[in-house]
Amino acid sequence: MVNTDRPAGEWIGHPLGRRSVAWTERDAILYALAVGARADELDLVFEARLRPLPTFALTLAQWAPDALGALRAFEPGLALHGAQRLEVLEPLPARGELTMTAEVEAVWDKGSAAVFDVRVESRCFMARWSIFAPGRGDFGGDRGPAASPTAAEGDELTVALATFPEQAALYRLCGDRHAIHIDPAAARAIGQPRPILHGLCTLATSALGLARALGAHPADLRKLKGRFTAPVLPGDTLELRAKTSGTAADFTVAKEGHTVIAAGHALYGD
Missing domain, CATH: 3.10.129.10 (Hotdog Thioesterase)
Known part of the structure; x- marks a missing residue:
């Protein structure tokens, strides 16, 4: 059951903690194959010359939006992943361990729903999940920024x-x-x-x-x-x-x- 004692807007700034996550070449290769890497793309699938895909970082940071769901800020079974951002600060090594911190960066009031922005930071990347949570809106908050227009030229x-x-x-x-x-x-x-x-x-x-x-x-x-x-x-x-x-x-x-x-x-x- 959702934590109804805490309106959605009161989650803004809530820390989700710090976590260190380790991985090996096997994890990065499995990920690359799962998103469509080919066997001849050796930089993606061969440990001797491996360059992990930057989007692999999002699997390392999945704990953060999951943690917010576990706190019952929204109903995990009804919430939807609305949008995603990733900014790469430095390449991920083929194997290693990374410490991340996370917080609820913003909560937007969409009327019938709320959108929770979960921000995760580390030395290698910054990522933001936007989670659409039905039934958690109408708390008197800001609706959020308008969508950016797509490029007209190119x-x-x-x-x-x-x-x-x-x-x-x-x-x-x-x-x-x-x-x-x-x-x-x-x-x-x-x-x-x-x-x-x-x-x-x-x-x-x-x-x-x-x-x-x-x-x-x-x-x-x-x-x-x-x-x-x-x-x-x-x-x-x-x-x-x-x-x-x-x-x-x-x-x-x-x-x-x-x-x-x-x-x-x-x-x-x-």
Whole structure:
């Protein structure tokens, strides 16, 4: 049950603690394969020359939004991952241990719902989860900033993104084991015909495919953001459309003409 004694707005600034998380080359390789790395992309899948994908950091920091759900700031079974940001400060080593701190950076009042922004910081990255929590709005807070417009200029690029049937089952081994990604009954309970793909997996798959199309190394990702607007089923074929300038791109991702990631932005290199 949600902690109704504490209005959503009172969670602003709430510390979620400090945590050290360790990983090995195996973890980084498993992650790369789960988001669509190919066997011939040796920098991503071979320990002798491994460069972990920057989005791997988001699996290391998944504990923070999970911690807020465990405190019952919102109902975890009803909340949705609304948007994600990642800013890379320095590359992740192939193996290591990283200390992170997290807090509730903001809570926005959307009327029928609240949006909790959870910020995680470390020496290697800053990440922000936006969690859409039905039933937690109407607390008299700010509605939040308006969505940024997409770029009106730039070279146009279209990329086909193939997901695969086992992708959600594989990706969940990287840390997010929510039942809706593996259990058909749990998926049906949220109105889906079968288990859905993790939003972060879709975003990372998009960033990987975009890097290939731009001729950038995917491990050179420096900034990434996107807003999740519809679910993806493992095995779906997606279409990424971007306007690019050098190794920067504003993009959307769609499935059969329906947007699944909006307001996307990626930057590779300095």
